[in-house]
Amino acid sequence: MQTAEQTISSAAAKRDPGVSNPSGEPVIVIRHLSKRFGPNIVLNDFSLTVGKEENVVVMGKSGAGKSVLIKCIIGLLKPDSGELLVFGQDIPQLDHEELDRVRARVGFLFQSNALYDSMTVRKNLEFPLRRHWFSITQKEVDDMVMEVLENVGLADTVDKLPEELSGGMRKRIALARTLILKPEIILYDEPTTGLDPVTGKEISLLILEMQKKYHTASIIISHDMHCVKLTADKVSLLMDGKCYAEGTYAQLERSTDLNIKQFFE
Amino acid sequence: MRITEQSATVPYFSPKNWPSMFLPTKFRRFLEDTGTITRFTGHSFSQGVKPRFELAELIRQCYLIGYSSLGLVALTGFIMGLVLTMQLRPSMVNYGVASQLPVMVGIAIVREIGPVITALIFAGKIASSVGAELGSMKVTEQIDAMEVSGTNPFKYLVVTRVAASTLMLPILVLLGDLISLGGAFIGVNIKGTTSLQLFFRQVLDTLSFGDVLPAFIKTWFFGFAVGVVGCYKGYTSSKGTEGVGKAANSAVVLSSVLIFIIDLIVVQFTDVLGLN
Numbered sequence: 001m002q003t004a005e006q007t008i009s010s011a012a013a014k015r016d017p018g019v020s021n022p023s024g025e026p027v028i029v030i031r032h033l034s035k036r037f038g039p040n041i042v043l044n045d046f047s048l049t050v051g052k053e054e055n056v057v058v059m060g061k062s063g064a065g066k067s068v069l070i071k072c073i074i075g076l077l078k079p080d081s082g083e084l085l086v087f088g089q090d091i092p093q094l095d096h097e098e099l100d101r102v103r104a105r106v107g108f109l110f111q112s113n114a115l116y117d118s119m120t121v122r123k124n125l126e127f128p129l130r131r132h133w134f135s136i137t138q139k140e141v142d143d144m145v146m147e148v149l150e151n152v153g154l155a156d157t158v159d160k161l162p163e164e165l166s167g168g169m170r171k172r173i174a175l176a177r178t179l180i181l182k183p184e185i186i187l188y189d190e191p192t193t194g195l196d197p198v199t200g201k202e203i204s205l206l207i208l209e210m211q212k213k214y215h216t217a218s219i220i221i222s223h224d225m226h227c228v229k230l231t232a233d234k235v236s237l238l239m240d241g242k243c244y245a246e247g248t249y250a251q252l253e254r255s256t257d258l259n260i261k262q263f264f265e
Numbered sequence: 266m267r268i269t270e271q272s273a274t275v276p277y278f279s280p281k282n283w284p285s286m287f288l289p290t291k292f293r294r295f296l297e298d299t300g301t302i303t304r305f306t307g308h309s310f311s312q313g314v315k316p317r318f319e320l321a322e323l324i325r326q327c328y329l330i331g332y333s334s335l336g337l338v339a340l341t342g343f344i345m346g347l348v349l350t351m352q353l354r355p356s357m358v359n360y361g362v363a364s365q366l367p368v369m370v371g372i373a374i375v376r377e378i379g380p381v382i383t384a385l386i387f388a389g390k391i392a393s394s395v396g397a398e399l400g401s402m403k404v405t406e407q408i409d410a411m412e413v414s415g416t417n418p419f420k421y422l423v424v425t426r427v428a429a430s431t432l433m434l435p436i437l438v439l440l441g442d443l444i445s446l447g448g449a450f451i452g453v454n455i456k457g458t459t460s461l462q463l464f465f466r467q468v469l470d471t472l473s474f475g476d477v478l479p480a481f482i483k484t485w486f487f488g489f490a491v492g493v494v495g496c497y498k499g500y501t502s503s504k505g506t507e508g509v510g511k512a513a514n515s516a517v518v519l520s521s522v523l524i525f526i527i528d529l530i531v532v533q534f535t536d537v538l539g540l541n
Contacts, residue, residue, distance in 0.1 A: 076409050100415045114410035117401075128414035 033082035044241030060238035107178035331433035346445030350452025371468030392495035396516030399499025430492030
């Protein structure tokens, strides 16, 4: 039986051939994106491209603007300037309906999981389905709920409340809620933060497994190096609002630049 | 691998900011808050009349807000009617008008005490719970999650709660008034004897259209104010658990103050219209 470390190493080896996914056509294109909050400049001329079925990890210090970046991508925050294309559509220019259509194709896993406290797991999973797919029958809803729950290995929690679940289980349910709409892109906001190392590794492996199963492109915000090594096709280092460095995990790991090295030590 | 140069920091300046910089901080914050809550209220109206309507959530909120407050309103209403009657009796006896006790209590309860006390109880219960609920939803990114799920969180969370609060408070006040009058009837009978039929005939014969209508109308405004303030404080709470506590607390304080201000305005209007 493989240990978690061996699993990670072999998975990372398979995913790190030295170049990032070359075949993927871009599903997210970010050019010269800037965002400030009052006097604080968070993103300053940031650029990034994510190909189809490509996993891009965005690393950076706390408060560097990583979460702001993915909130701009999903339309929760509006950038001040720059271009932000998702499936070729300029997100800041979309109205609510157009944005909702894009959001139906983009999943977002929140750092805090953001499960609705007052709803059971079933209701949590049904919520986005009912909102995006109006003509779906109850039977189809039930089937899809059970399918994603089985995928994350928590079919028996369907009628539980989020407060009855552990941190790792909540993360899995949040991932199930993200997957239920079968998104083409998933944005992960620090998916392993707050979890013990073992559960963190399980979540990283689950992300990878789900990516293979659903063929999603991903942006993963993380500074958990196990998670980065395991999941990244490409790593982008966000510093001072800009993409300071970009490359594969192996390339960045070999870098002699002190700003980059500090993340890999 | 590519490495870009370090960015330069750009000093922040907005031409919109400079006029307000000359005002005292507290006054500026007051003006900002007033502006924000006014926009928030306007947004509640504009979102409330646009489809898609969240009817299922509205009904759920009516049940939660109305039904959950019923016991408290009934208890406080009963005690209020009973105590008011017992407190008024000695003065009424001194003036030799003890027989008018049901009339006096009835008018006091229906015109003023019933709506205001019920609204204050309602504010204490609903504004705080709505403020804390929405505040914690914001802190834990549930509101963002709702938006990402293709739901307009303002419509789903705010409009439904404001509408439920506006619809439920008048009903609670009617029930509270009735139970208060029941308490008053018991109060009258502690040291006297009056039949239930006679008590209510005395009360109803005295009450006019001008007593009931303004009192009923102002309860809609009270309910609206409680709903808007509770939602506003929760929805705009700053991040962190401290922000949630502050949201709940300030929601109760502000909605209670607004209840008295609305009451004052309604009294002035009804006075001008000759309904007093």
